[in-house]
Structure formats: structure tokens, C-alpha cells
Amino acid sequence: MxxxxxxxxxxxxxxxxxxxxxxxxxxxxxxxxxxxxxxxxxxxxxxxxxxxxxxxxxxxxxxxxxxxxxxxxxxxxxxxxxxxxxxxxxxxxxxxxxxxxxxxxxxxxxxxxxxxxxxxxxxxxxxxxxxxxxxxxxxxxTIDNDLAETDNCPGFGSVAKYVAISTREAAMDVASMCETSTKVFILEVMGRHAGWIAAAAGLAAEEDGDAPHIILFPEISFSRDRFIARVKRTVRKHGYCVIVASEGTQYADGTFLSEAGTRDAFGHAQLGGLAPALAEMVSTELGYKYHWAVADYLQRSARHIxxxxxxxxxxxxxxxxxxxxxxxxxxxxxxxxxxxxxxxxxxxxxxxxxxxxxREKKMPRNFITRDGFGITPEAREYLSPLVVGEAxxxxxxxxxQYTRLKNISVPRKLRRRFTVS
The missing domain is CATH 3.40.50.450 (Rossmann fold)
Incomplete structure (x- = not known):
């Protein structure tokens, strides 16, 4: 046989x-x-x-x-x-x-x-x-790290490393200019229902006052009033505020802040535009100068780190x-x-x-600080080893230099063609 x-x-x-x-x-x-x-x-x-x-x-x-x-x-x-x-x-x-x-x-x-x-x-x-x-x-x-029955998912550790590094470097930039320029920086990251990627940004903070100052998780209902109050307090204390927001951030009724009204091939609501929406809130309520960025494909394709x-x-x-x-x-x-x-x-x-x-694995509540804006020591202990080592x-x-395969097709054996809907 x-x-x-x-x-x-x-x-x-x-x-x-x-x-x-x-x-x-x-x-x-x-x-x-x-x-x-x-x-x-x-x-x-x-x-x-x-x-x-x-x-x-x-x-x-x-x-x-x-x-x-x-x-x-x-x-x-x-x-x-x-x-x-x-x-x-x-x-x-x-x-x-x-x-x-x-x-x-x-x-x-x-x-x-x-x-x-x-x-x-x-x-x-x-x-x-x-x-x-x-x-x-x-x-x-999956970069989202939301698969059940596995401690973590391949793809997540590298995204976590990218987001933590990007948060730290962007924060240094903002801190150096906050006296006369940008007061608020917002980084939007992926994560529809689970805030693992946003949580990874918390690794960038090593001492009290380090960025990110605010992390927004899908697991924690978003309150505009609480968010604006925290931004205002942070800017008063540190001179600037760095926010990392999961694209799946949602209100108490389950509505995504960034839902575009369309759906992808899997039937999921397509998300996008959270960072500018948050920036508009900050500008309207507080008048602070801001910048925002969306990690998007960059976070999942960054093989160099x-x-x-x-x-x-x-x-x-x-x-x-x-x-x-x-x-x-x-x-x-x-x-x-x-x-x-x-x-x-x-x-x-x-x-x-x-x-x-x-099945989806979301962030445990004990990984998120009581105020809902940061990660706990338990989360840091879980996340830290996943970003270790440079490859x-x-x-x-x-x-x-990246490999490109020849990708040579094998001859078809079936006469009937099939249309994928």
C-alpha cells in the first residue's frame, strides 16, 4: 500500500x-x-x-x-x-x-x-x-493568544515583544517633547475579545510613572468619564500620557468603540479607528495635543525583533x-x-x-489592576518569559533577508473545477 x-x-x-x-x-x-x-x-x-x-x-x-x-x-x-x-x-x-x-x-x-x-x-x-x-x-x-487549552499561542510572544518595545520607545519620544508639544499618545493594537496584546505593552513599564499609563482591555467596560479623568490626572502628574488600547475596547452594552459596521469572511465585526476616536475624545474634553498610531500589520509581521x-x-x-x-x-x-x-x-x-x-481564552481578571487600566504582577510574571530572547x-x-519559496504546483488530477464562494 x-x-x-x-x-x-x-x-x-x-x-x-x-x-x-x-x-x-x-x-x-x-x-x-x-x-x-x-x-x-x-x-x-x-x-x-x-x-x-x-x-x-x-x-x-x-x-x-x-x-x-x-x-x-x-x-x-x-x-x-x-x-x-x-x-x-x-x-x-x-x-x-x-x-x-x-x-x-x-x-x-x-x-x-x-x-x-x-x-x-x-x-x-x-x-x-x-x-x-x-x-x-x-x-x-494566533497573535491574539486566545486559544483554549494552551498556555500561550505561537505568534503572540513576538507581537508582545514588538508592542512592549514600541510603547517604550514612543513614550521616550513623547516625554522628551511634552513641555511644548504632544501631551497624549495613543497606540491601537489588535485584540477583538481578549486583551493579551494590549496587556503586553505593560511590560514596557519598569518603574512607577513609566508608560503605558493607561491600557484599555476588551474585558473591562469602557467609561468615557473615567477615561478622561485618568488622562487628565496623568498629564498633570507626569506631563504626558501614553495609552495602549485594544481594538476590541467596548462599552458596557458590548458595543465596540471601533466597530465599522462591516464583517469579515469569518463573520466577525470588522474593527478599526479606535485610536482616532479616543484622540477626538481627549481633544474635545481636554484640548490636549495628541498623536496616535495603529500597530496593525506591523505588529504581526515584525520578524526582525x-x-x-x-x-x-x-x-x-x-x-x-x-x-x-x-x-x-x-x-x-x-x-x-x-x-x-x-x-x-x-x-x-x-x-x-x-x-x-x-472557545476563547480571555484575560483573567486577576491579571488586570483593580482600576482596570493596567496589569498586575501576576500578568507580568506570565507575560515576561514569552518575549525573552532575540531571534x-x-x-x-x-x-x-527572507526566504521566498518556489511554490511549484503539482499537476491537477481532477477534471472538475470548484468555485469557492
Whole structure:
């Protein structure tokens, strides 16, 4: 019987280290050529499988695959496409099984966040009922750090490092000019329902009075009056105020301050414009001169200052995914398990996808100060080791050098084309 091939795909917003997970998957699969045949990748994620647009990763050199360790973005392309239930869109599942069967694919490695975990679980369950069982392993990835059943998520540590550094450096700039210029600086960061990224900015503060002076979390209801009062008090005391705000900051009724009224491909409300909205409040109420910035894609693509811890964990979970598949595991996710004791230690664990899919891990209340505007020592203890270590990419002529794969397609075997809606 021919060895089963593997299919790997990247999903959702990419990170500085998602390619490190890809490297872990591909290098480990190559070490087990006796058990795994080819590793095919989906061009632009699961859409590549639906369209039968598959990449032969075997055409890439060892050096190119190793170069993924220091390369940001999604090397094979990603997408935001959530498979609906079998009842709502049976055609997509039938198409996936048709493509997997045509290319002798028996292993499915899906590298993404919560929605990807849900897709992975559905494929695992439904492929067996449709007569072609697939071993589906979810490889976790999300800068939001909101996946259940893992201590932290690959991608988050590097974003946390970027946001903490940016906050510290911007604060130094503002402090040096606050006598005659900007009084308030606002940095908007990602985080729809969970304030982990905003919390990471708190690492920038080492002494009393250090920025950020205010952190806005989705977990804490926003009060305009309390916010303005805190800004005014901070400027009076320190001469300036640095605010880091999660894009998911919301009022007590659940309305996002920055909701744009549109929805993305996963059905989530699209957010944006929180920083200028907060700046307008400050200007209207207090008349202070302000500046604001939105970290946006910069925070998740900043491979030049990635966390070494994050890189190591991303690679380890990609490697573990293959090893779990070869051990006969199915519908599981390798996860990070934090060790006990003062010295930070971590290991790879295993979580069933039933406990991961469609669940969100928010900031614990004891990680947020009583006034709702900062992080506690418990949060600092949790966050600090995740940003440790510098994993610089190679540089040439002053700029980082990143790997670009050839991404050669394998020939299609199916005559029927499929349109992704």
C-alpha cells in the first residue's frame, strides 16, 4: 500500500513565526519519509485544497525550508475561509475529500487559530463518515493568544515583544517633547475579545510613572468619564500620557468603540479607528495635543525583533503535529504546557480539538489592576518569559533577508473545477 501524503495549510492572519511552524512540519515529515510520502501545501490555505491548487514542498531545498525559521508572513499564502456545517455546505466537504483522495492525502495539518481548529475538527469527523478517514492535526497560531487549552499561542510572544518595545520607545519620544508639544499618545493594537496584546505593552513599564499609563482591555467596560479623568490626572502628574488600547475596547452594552459596521469572511465585526476616536475624545474634553498610531500589520509581521521563545515554540508545535499524526493521533492539537517553579520551563502537550474549537481564552481578571487600566504582577510574571530572547534574521546591506519559496504546483488530477464562494 502506498504511503499516505500529507497536506499542510496556513489560515487566517499570519504571524512573525507561522513559517517556523511550517518549518517544523516540513523538516519532521522529511525525517520520516518511510511513513509519509509527499507534503503538499495549500496555496492560500484551505482554498488551495478546494481549488486543487496544491504546492509540492518537495521541490524546495533544505536551505529554503530552514530559511522559513527566520521569515515572516505565510510562505504558502493564507486565507480567511471558514467551512460551514455539513448541512449548510456539504459540497465543500465533498470537494475536500475528493481532492484528498485524488492525491492520496491521509494527514491534514492546519496551522491557524480558533476557526481553523473548528475546520480541522469538522474535517476529521466528517471525512470518516464520508468513507475516506483523514488524520487531522491542528497546529496553533494566533497573535491574539486566545486559544483554549494552551498556555500561550505561537505568534503572540513576538507581537508582545514588538508592542512592549514600541510603547517604550514612543513614550521616550513623547516625554522628551511634552513641555511644548504632544501631551497624549495613543497606540491601537489588535485584540477583538481578549486583551493579551494590549496587556503586553505593560511590560514596557519598569518603574512607577513609566508608560503605558493607561491600557484599555476588551474585558473591562469602557467609561468615557473615567477615561478622561485618568488622562487628565496623568498629564498633570507626569506631563504626558501614553495609552495602549485594544481594538476590541467596548462599552458596557458590548458595543465596540471601533466597530465599522462591516464583517469579515469569518463573520466577525470588522474593527478599526479606535485610536482616532479616543484622540477626538481627549481633544474635545481636554484640548490636549495628541498623536496616535495603529500597530496593525506591523505588529504581526515584525520578524526582525521576534521573540526567541516564540520561534522555538512555533517550531516545536509544528514538529509535534507530525509526530502525533505518525503515532495515530487524530483531532488533536499540540499545545504549550507551562512548568511550575520560578524558572520558566515549557513542554509540549496535547489537547483534544473538542475543547479548543469555538472557545476563547480571555484575560483573567486577576491579571488586570483593580482600576482596570493596567496589569498586575501576576500578568507580568506570565507575560515576561514569552518575549525573552532575540531571534534576528540574517541581514544584508542593512536589511533582513527572507526566504521566498518556489511554490511549484503539482499537476491537477481532477477534471472538475470548484468555485469557492
Amino acid at each position: 502506498a504511503k499516505k501524503n500529507a497536506f499542510y495549510a496556513q489560515s487566517g492572519g499570519v504571524t512573525a513565526v507561522i513559517n517556523a511552524s511550517a518549518c517544523g512540519v516540513l523538516e519532521t515529515a522529511r525525517e520520516h519519509r518511510g511513513q509519509i510520502g509527499k507534503v503538499l501545501a495549500g496555496r492560500n490555505g484551505i482554498i488551495g485544497a478546494l481549488r486543487e491548487d496544491l504546492i509540492d514542498t518537495g521541490k524546495e531545498s533544505r536551505a529554503a525550508i530552514r530559511g522559513l525559521l527566520t521569515t515572516p508572513s505565510g510562505a504558502f499564502g493564507s486565507c480567511r475561509h471558514k467551512l460551514k456545517s455539513l448541512e449548510d455546505n456539504r459540497a465543500e466537504y465533498e470537494r475536500l475529500i475528493e481532492v484528498f483522495q485524488a492525491h492520496n492525502i491521509g494527514y491534514f495539518f492546519y496551522n491557524g487559530g480558533g476557526d481553523s481548529a473548528d475546520t480541522c475538527l469538522k474535517v476529521s469527523r466528517l471525512s470518516e463518515s464520508m468513507g475516506y478517514p483523514i488524520q487531522a492535526i491542528h497546529v496553533p497560531k 521576534a521573540s526567541q521563545t516564540d520561534v522555538d515554540q512555533a517550531y516545536a508545535l509544528g514538529k509535534a503535529a507530525v509526530e502525533m499524526a505518525l503515532a495515530g493521533k487524530n483531532a488533536v492539537m499540540p499545545c504549550i504546557v507551562r512548568g511550575s517553579g520560578k524558572r520558566y520551563r515549557w513542554s509540549v502537550g496535547e489537547a483534544p480539538l473538542e475543547q479548543v474549537a469555538n 534576528y534574521p540574517p541581514y544584508r546591506n542593512g536589511l533582513p
